[in-house]
Every structure is written in structure tokens, then in C-alpha cells.
Amino acid sequence: MGKRSQNHADLPLKMVGSTSFGRYPKISIEETYNFIISDEWLVPSSGFKKVLEISRIDQGRGIFASDKYNHLVVVIGNEVFIIDTSFFTKISIGLIDTLVGDVFMSENHKSQIAICDKKDIWIFDYAASTFTKANLGTSFLPGYIDFQNGRFIAPNLLDQTWRLSAIGDGLTWPFDSHSVGTFQTKGDLPQACIRVPGGGNQLLVIGNIVTELWTDVGAQLFPYQRSSAYNIDYGCINQATIAASDKFVIWLAANEKSGPAIMLFGQGGFEQISNDGINFKLASLKHPEKSYGFLFKQDGHLIYQLTFYDAEDNFTYAFDFNTKAFFSFTDEKMNCHVAKRVVYFDNTYYFVSLAGGDLYELNSEYLTYDGEVIPRIRIPPTLRLPDSSPFIANNLTFVIEQGQPNADKYNDVSRIDVSCSYDGGQSFSGNFGVDMNPLAQRKNRVVVWNLGLANELIPQFRFWGTGRFVVGNGALSIYQ
Amino acid sequence: MTYLARELIADAYYLSAIVSKSFQTVSGEQESSGLRLLNVVLGNKASDKRLIPYFSQYTVNAVIGQEQYFIPHLIEPETFTFNIGPIRYQTSKTARNAYFGSARADNVKALPLRWHTERTLGGSNLFVYFLPTGVYVFKIWGKFSLDDVAVNTDLSTLFDTYYTNYLTYELAQYICDSYGVPLPPNVATNLIALRERTRDESPIDLSVRKNSRFSRQFGLNYGQINLGQGWTPFNSM
Numbered sequence A: 001m002g003k004r005s006q007n008h009a010d011l012p013l014k015m016v017g018s019t020s021f022g023r024y025p026k027i028s029i030e031e032t033y034n035f036i037i038s039d040e041w042l043v044p045s046s047g048f049k050k051v052l053e054i055s056r057i058d059q060g061r062g063i064f065a066s067d068k069y070n071h072l073v074v075v076i077g078n079e080v081f082i083i084d085t086s087f088f089t090k091i092s093i094g095l096i097d098t099l100v101g102d103v104f105m106s107e108n109h110k111s112q113i114a115i116c117d118k119k120d121i122w123i124f125d126y127a128a129s130t131f132t133k134a135n136l137g138t139s140f141l142p143g144y145i146d147f148q149n150g151r152f153i154a155p156n157l158l159d160q161t162w163r164l165s166a167i168g169d170g171l172t173w174p175f176d177s178h179s180v181g182t183f184q185t186k187g188d189l190p191q192a193c194i195r196v197p198g199g200g201n202q203l204l205v206i207g208n209i210v211t212e213l214w215t216d217v218g219a220q221l222f223p224y225q226r227s228s229a230y231n232i233d234y235g236c237i238n239q240a241t242i243a244a245s246d247k248f249v250i251w252l253a254a255n256e257k258s259g260p261a262i263m264l265f266g267q268g269g270f271e272q273i274s275n276d277g278i279n280f281k282l283a284s285l286k287h288p289e290k291s292y293g294f295l296f297k298q299d300g301h302l303i304y305q306l307t308f309y310d311a312e313d314n315f316t317y318a319f320d321f322n323t324k325a326f327f328s329f330t331d332e333k334m335n336c337h338v339a340k341r342v343v344y345f346d347n348t349y350y351f352v353s354l355a356g357g358d359l360y361e362l363n364s365e366y367l368t369y370d371g372e373v374i375p376r377i378r379i380p381p382t383l384r385l386p387d388s389s390p391f392i393a394n395n396l397t398f399v400i401e402q403g404q405p406n407a408d409k410y411n412d413v414s415r416i417d418v419s420c421s422y423d424g425g426q427s428f429s430g431n432f433g434v435d436m437n438p439l440a441q442r443k444n445r446v447v448v449w450n451l452g453l454a455n456e457l458i459p460q461f462r463f464w465g466t467g468r469f470v471v472g473n474g475a476l477s478i479y480q
Numbered sequence B: 001m002t003y004l005a006r007e008l009i010a011d012a013y014y015l016s017a018i019v020s021k022s023f024q025t026v027s028g029e030q031e032s033s034g035l036r037l038l039n040v041v042l043g044n045k046a047s048d049k050r051l052i053p054y055f056s057q058y059t060v061n062a063v064i065g066q067e068q069y070f071i072p073h074l075i076e077p078e079t080f081t082f083n084i085g086p087i088r089y090q091t092s093k094t095a096r097n098a099y100f101g102s103a104r105a106d107n108v109k110a111l112p113l114r115w116h117t118e119r120t121l122g123g124s125n126l127f128v129y130f131l132p133t134g135v136y137v138f139k140i141w142g143k144f145s146l147d148d149v150a151v152n153t154d155l156s157t158l159f160d161t162y163y164t165n166y167l168t169y170e171l172a173q174y175i176c177d178s179y180g181v182p183l184p185p186n187v188a189t190n191l192i193a194l195r196e197r198t199r200d201e202s203p204i205d206l207s208v209r210k211n212s213r214f215s216r217q218f219g220l221n222y223g224q225i226n227l228g229q230g231w232t233p234f235n236s237m
Helices: A276-283 B005-016 B028-047 B096-101 B161-179 B185-199 B222-228
Strands: A008-013 A031-033 A035-038 A041-044 A047-055 A060-066 A071-076 A079-084 A089-095 A104-107 A112-116 A121-125 A130-133 A146-148 A151-155 A161-164 A180-182 A190-195 A202-207 A211-216 A224-232 A243-245 A248-254 A261-266 A269-272 A291-298 A301-308 A315-320 A325-329 A339-345 A348-353 A357-363 A376-379 A391-404 A415-421 A432-435 A445-454 A458-464 A468-479 B056-061 B068-072 B074-084 B087-090 B114-120 B123-129 B137-144
Touching: A008 A391, A035 A301, A035 A315, A035 A325, A047 A071, A047 A079, A060 A104, A060 A112, A060 A339, A060 A348, A060 A357, A071 A112, A071 A348, A071 A357, A079 A121, A089 A121, A104 A146, A146 A190, A151 A190, A161 A190, A243 A291, A248 A291, A248 A301, A261 A276, A291 A339, A301 A339, A339 A357, A415 A445, A432 A445, A458 A468, B005 B028, B005 B161, B028 B161, B056 B068, B068 B074, B074 B114, B074 B123, B096 B114, B123 B137, B161 B185
Parallel strands: A031 A325
Antiparallel strands: A008 A468, A031 A376, A035 A041, A041 A468, A047 A357, A060 A071, A071 A079, A079 A089, A104 A112, A112 A121, A121 A130, A146 A151, A151 A161, A161 A180, A190 A202, A202 A211, A211 A224, A243 A248, A248 A261, A261 A269, A291 A301, A301 A315, A315 A325, A339 A348, A348 A357, A376 A458, A391 A445, A391 A468, A415 A432, A415 A458, B056 B137, B068 B123, B074 B087, B074 B137, B114 B123
16 A cells, blocks of 8 residues: 555545536546446446347347237348247248338237338237238328227328227228328428327327327317327437337437437426437437337336447447436447347347347346447546646545356456546557456455546546446545 | 666656556657656766765876876766886875965976866866876776766666666656656655665775874975985875
8 A cells, every 4th residue: 555645635436427428528528338327336237148049141120029919029031920938939920021121019909919110011910810911002101100099000101191090900091080190280291109108098199300299089080189289399310219118208309400319208298318418429420310219127227228220320328217317338349239129028128139130138137248248338527626737646446346146257357457548538548457356355446556647537447257347436546 | 687768767757656657658758858857867976976886997198297187077086096017006195275285396297196186077187296207007996977878778787776776766756856746655765765775885985094193204305306206205194
């Protein structure tokens, strides 16, 4: 332990934090990869494990969990499968006409599961064991499909109408005043019709630049009535980013005056949840339309995961509703996270992947990505004194638990790679490896000595290992 | 093993805690600044002679009739002898007051039996008396100031490890001073200890040489000068 000079001080090292970088690096490059916050500690985000190999050629397009039917429905390429999760067996039930693109699914109160590939609506009737394409005519190109009060509901991507199926029959989509709603607030095309979770008969009809709130009032002529005193002046960039759960509907929004932002509609109304830094990042997107979003819960934390998968963008952000914080999720190679669509079924989350045609289980018990080490990184906010005067960083320290519970005790050597930026986050030094103690020693304090002279210092910590990392806050010891 | 001045400078920056060994490298600007400071450290030893680790010999040929000789880098003469062939002749070191302030015949050429040095820019001036009557080989033992080094100078050819280690700590102190930050306390403690050890590494010779006031030898007089010309014994006190 080195001696301390009289003018020694400790700066708080905020190891527990989220992805809350600023607009420019000088403001902050604070970022957290593949961790979330729980009780003021950093804890691992969920890993995953492949549970069923479906296709080595095609990509997963959509997944749906039917509690009534007690099966998963998965679309891989142009093939539709039902999967029994008890034995992880797959049965092909039919082919659709498209090979790529987003697929949306919903089920009605009968035995029909509707599958919409933004070209057709296919109805799988598991009671009759039939797989049939609905006759939509030539003037109806369906989008995001949902179910409410006995009817399937889908927007018509060709014009400003949205359509209702016949009650209990997804194969029939009448073209009459009882079944055709019209987008009215702006000259816009509807992209999705979403039942408001916890909202009773409320329905959000989301366009490109505006969103209308409708309510199923059971009127004779047309069952839905538009809220004349309320609308949301944002539409959505991509239907595939829309997710609904608990009491929320959330999506990647924009309008004719504003760039992309993450918007939330809940019981408190409508609000933007993305911060300055995230909005700046979203504004610089090259292909915001190439995106996916979904909601899932990790150990009680409701998380909205939004992925921009184009190679020019290639990142994933996760918003934790519990802590109101963003985190960055990646795959094992620091590309965007591979989960495309997630469903909760039989007490487990399953997803189809951007990276292939297999089925994966998402679970916080898994601490690897199907055996691959998860890159977990924490970049705390910039450390500087109020007057930005230079200081010598004598050491930094924080508390950690590592190696548990399922790390390979023979082969897994947990390590933290530390690097530092002395130029306001523009560049980082090479890595300095801190090997973790063997699990049995249970020593839990990371100390890095002699970090040099700086007037602003940003350490970066990369946690390597197949076990659990639990990280607490720390301090930077300085003197002048 | 080769130990370049560049490596010493880098080690000093790491010791000073201004540059992190784990995360940073010494920049070119820091290196050139460190080299300048290292040469200042080395140069300052000319005024802190006890921290110069080695005594050295310097030889120069006498010039007939010349009293003053410039000895570059000489800062602490300890002995002065001259040779005539294989025979080494002893001389007497004379204090400034006695050398410059006493009566003498300035034009006598004989064996140079008394000497005195005065520090001057870049070294010392050696004064000898009598004026040499031949081309004798003067040999001066003493401490000489340390030469400047370049970044690629191999310090292992100039200094022992203990001394380069001491120089590293000393340079770290200078670097901290130039940045306006304190030397890390543990480094400062080590620096004090290293200074103490290095200071006593090559002490001056304090052995006592007795001069009797009741010697049977005669003192220096014109007879000695004109007849003996230094070849006959006399009391040089």
C-alpha cells in the first residue's frame, strides 16, 4: 500500500451506471455493455443458449407463443414451424410466399393464428390443422397484425385505411364500412394497429408521422371511435420496433419535423424516453428502418431492446423501465445483439435470431452466449476536478464478485482488462490485465495502481470470464 | 546489460507517477524534456562533488616554463604528481593564500613541487611552481564533472547500476518539480536513502599527513632555488 500525501483526495468512481453518454465525447462517453443495474450494483444481462436447430440456411423472421395451443410458432425463411417446448420438436406446417422480411403474428379467441408477412395473411387453424392464405383482394396490403375484441386488426399499407377481420375468422376481411377504419389526423399511411395493454378497448393506430387513439365502443356502423381530443404527433419508423407489454406501448418514433426518438405510450400518456446522447446517436443512424424492438423481462426488470442491425449502424440499446436507464447490448463480437423477436412461453423467454435460423432460450442464468464469452464493459463518466486542474491518479479501486456460480473452475480465468483515456475519451491506452483471484479466495477488491497525471481521466473496464460479474461502486485516489 | 538514457528517463517518469507505466508511454516531448533535466542532474553534481561516484586520473604534458594548465571537467583534485621517466615525483598542494600571496621568484624553472587549482568555467586551472624545466607528464587524480548524455547513450558503460538507480530517483524529483506536483512519498523516502548511500560511496581521502615544525630539512630559499633547482630536499611546508 503506497503512502498518501497530505493533499490526497478520493473521487467517486461510478462503476454502477448506465449507457448515458453525451452528445460529444467531451461531455461523457459513459457506457455500459451487457450489464444492467440491480439494487445499485451492476449485474450481468441475460445470456442465451441454443435449444433447437431449425435451419442452417434461412434466418429467423418471427416467433409467436400461443398459450391456448401451448406451442411456439416460428417462421424461418419461408417455412412455418410449430414447436413443442417440452421436447423441442419442430413440425413444419406450411410455406408462405416470401423468404425474407418481417413477420407479425397474433391469435384470436378461436383456434386461429394469423401470420402476416406484409404481403399476405396466413391463417393456421390448429383445431382444423389447416394452413390457409386469406383472400385479401388486390387493394389490401396488410402490415403489423393484432387482435382485439374478436377481430384481427391490420393496417393497409396501400392507403390510409386499416381493416378488421370478421369476428372469429381471420380468413375473411370484409371491405365495407363496418370493417374499414380511416386514418384521419394527418395525410399519413397506417403502419400498425396495437391493442393498448391494460387499456381495455383502446387501440393505437400508428402511422409514419402520427398516431391515433381509437376505442372500440361497439358502434353499429363501425365499432371503433377515434379520440377527437387526443393524438400523438409521432408515427413509427419501422413496425418491427413496436412492442407492447404491461401497460406500455413503445416504439422508434419520428414525424415530419423530428428525427428518430424512442417514444412510450402508457397510462401516464405519451413521453420520450431517449436522452440527449441516445437521440444524437439515433439522429446519426444510416438505416433506422433496419431495426427491431421487443420487450422482455429479466428477473422482474422490464426491458425494451432496440436493435439497428445494418452494418453501418450495428448496435443495440436496452431500456430498463425499472431503473429508467439505457444499456448497450452486443453479441460476442461487439456487433449488435442477435435477438430479433422474443416471446415468453412456459416460464422461459425464447427468441429467433438475426444470425441464423435456430431457436434460443434467453435467461439470466446463462452467463455466456451459447458458450461464447459475453463482452461486458463499463466506461464510467469522466473523472475530473471541479476546476479541471491536473492530478496524479494514485490508484482506483472497486468491489467485485466474480467467478460464480458456474464458471469453469479449471479452465476459466477471470480477468479485467483496464485501459485509460487521458484526452477526453478520444482515444484509449492499451489494455492492462488484472487477473482475478481464484474463486476459492473470494477476495473481492480490484485495485489498479499508478494511473499517471491527468486533468481528466476515463478508465474503461472489460470483464472477461464465463462466470458472473457483480460490480459495485469505487473510488479514484488522487493527489496534487 | 545495455541501459540507455532513454530508458532511465522513462523509468523516472514512471517513478514520478506522472506517466503510468501500465497505460501510457513517455511522449517525445516528455523524453526531450527528461533528457534536458537529466543533464541538469548530471551537471549539478559539479557543485555536489560528494555525489560523484568515481575518482579519475588526467594526464597532461608539462610545457617548459608554463605555470597554468586548464584541466577540463576537473572539480575536485586530490593528488598531483609528475613523472620523469618511470619515476614519480611527489608535490605539495598549496593553499590559495600561500600560493598566490607569498613572496617568490616568478621566473625560476625547476621541478614543479607546489601546486594549486582554481575552479573555472568547464573545469579547473592548475598552477604549478617551479615552472617546469622539462616536458614532464603531469598526473592529476580527482573528481571530474559528469558529461552530458544523449538519449541513446548507454549508461551502463558510464555508471554502475546503483548510480543509475540513484539518478533515476533524482531525475524523478526534477520531473515532479517541473510539473509542479509532489514526488510520491515513498519515492521521496527512497531518494533520501539513495543520496546518503551514494554520498559515502567515494569519500575524499582524509588520511592524516603530519608536517613537523622541527624538521631537519631546510626551507625554500634562493640557495635552494639557484643551486638545488628542486633536486635537493627542502621543507615544503
